[in-house]
Amino acid sequence: MRPARPLSFIHLVLALPSLFLLTMADAQTPFLEAYEAQKYDELRKQPLPPTPASVPWWKTRKGRAGIAILALAAIIGAVVGVVESKKAKKSNKSDAKSDSASGAGGTSSNGTVARAALGVAAVTWPSNVRLYTQKDDGFVYEATGDQSGNWDSSTTKLFQAKAGTPLAAIVPSPSQIHLYSIDTSNMLQEYVYNNGWSKGTTQQPHGLTPITSLAAVTWTEPTSQQIRVYYQKSDNTIQELMYSSSTGWETGWSFGDHAYPGTSFSGAIFKENVIDNYPSFRVYWQDTSLGLNEYAWCGSGWSNRDLQYNVAPNSGISAVAWLDGSGNSSIRVYFEDTASNFVQEVSYNDTSGWVIPPGTPTNTTASLGAPVSAVAWTDGGVHIRVYVQSTSSNNTTELVYSGGWSAHSLGF
Structure with missing residues (x-):
């Protein structure tokens, strides 16, 4: 039996809609037939049982969904950060080259570029x-x-x-x-x-x-x-x-x-x-x-x-x-x-x-x-x-x- 392959970035992106629907299913009231409405209304008035202490939050369906969403957001943020960092380095090099060519020296307290x-x-x-x-x-x-x-x-x-x-x-x-x-x-x-x-x-x-x-x-x-x-x-x-x-x-x-x-x-x-x-x-x-x-x-x-x-x-x-x-x-x-x-x-x-x-x-x-x-x-x-x-x-x-x-x- 081959070992399970770890989730890739693409898998996480594809799984996001399903995770979103699972989370929303828990948060919404299901459609009821007319003859069950009264029965459900009585059940709704009763308090929900607490989550057993032996089951950690991160093992629940909502916990797993939340963790997956946070992981996906972190991955996307990291990718965007790398791209922006490369752009900034390129811009800084261009600015430094421009300053060197023009003989620019420094910037004054009011933002005016000082030069000789x-x-x-x-x-x-x-x-x-x-x-x-x-x-x-x-x-x-x-x-x-x-x-x-x-x-x-x-x-x-x-x-x-x-x-x-x-x-x-x-x-x-x-x-x-x-x-x-x-x-x-x-x-x-x-x-x-x-x-x-x-x-x-x-x-x-x-x-x-x-x-x-x-x-x-x-x-x-x-x-x-x-x-x-x-x-x-x-x-x-x-x-x-x-x-x-x-x-x-x-x-x-x-x-x-x-x-x-x-x-x-x-x-x-x-x-x-x-x-x-x-x-x-x-x-x-x-x-x-x-x-x-x-x-x-x-x-x-x-x-x-x-x-x-x-x-x-x-x-x-x-x-x-x-x-x-x-x-x-x-x-x-x-x-x-x-x-x-x-x-x-x-x-x-x-x-x-x-x-x-x-x-x-x-x-x-x-x-x-x-x-x-x-x-x-x-x-x-x-x-x-x-x-x-x-x-x-x-x-x-x-x-x-x-x-x-x-x-x-x-x-x-």
Whole structure:
């Protein structure tokens, strides 16, 4: 005699209608002939005998039917779970591949995907404007223009960096330019121009987030050259790296515990007066409420100020500062607004303080999240240049202020 074969999934499915009917038969009153109606009515009034204690519930017909139904439901649930799990894994792999290809970094508290825009940085050196941008081939290029707005027709390829790298540039001395970027190994890379470009210091910033921006400032003290570089960490705080020609690189202040993930930031520096050897400097950044913030060092410590104006998410932010002939400081901060994506300007000077709401230099619309870099110089008047790089092409717009604003495309 062959052993009984276990019930398969198909057997259980086929048995389900029969089990259902058996259960329903116990629950329904049978059809009665008229002559038996009175007899059944009397029996119905009598209490039903209890199920013998020696017969467990699971051995009754209802118990067996219930167990079979529960087993069938469990099997169906397991099959559905396996199918959905495979779908989820496939979807996750697809999402991860998409994020990797697009350079997506993280998600902010309000659900906006944070990312780093292509970099742009500008300096005035020695009497020209030097503009640095990254192109689609991953290389950083230098373009040269004079202060009258005439640009060389060709650009110079410098070095390769991480795709979407932020850029920051400073002029520590009349003969040098320092350019900072993130390399393909997520290291902070310095390149130095001094009668030619060469690779400078490479650092591994602690806790660097892949969607960081960069900012840098420099000044000269009586006995040393000073540099400060700022980057964002994975906990969204902004970290300062300090360089002194007498001591080298050190870790500096950390601030902005409510900074927006992937915020742009910019440093501006000026001396409090024409005879002061120690400067005042500011760092501008965006908080999680999209507000524009100022973190200020005034020689005795840091202080934070909310400038009470919102900035478009991940907008570029760039600041410039100078002293006028009377020793009064002026600051300008440039960014995209949240309503129109126009480039906006907020201004400060010692006589009137901050002017908010901001003004619009021109009706130039920036790409959402476009990087911004500004430079300024004085020669009896104030001259400002603001560079906005499109995130959808390699085109850069130059906003020019020399007594009034104008704008034009540089074509690179």
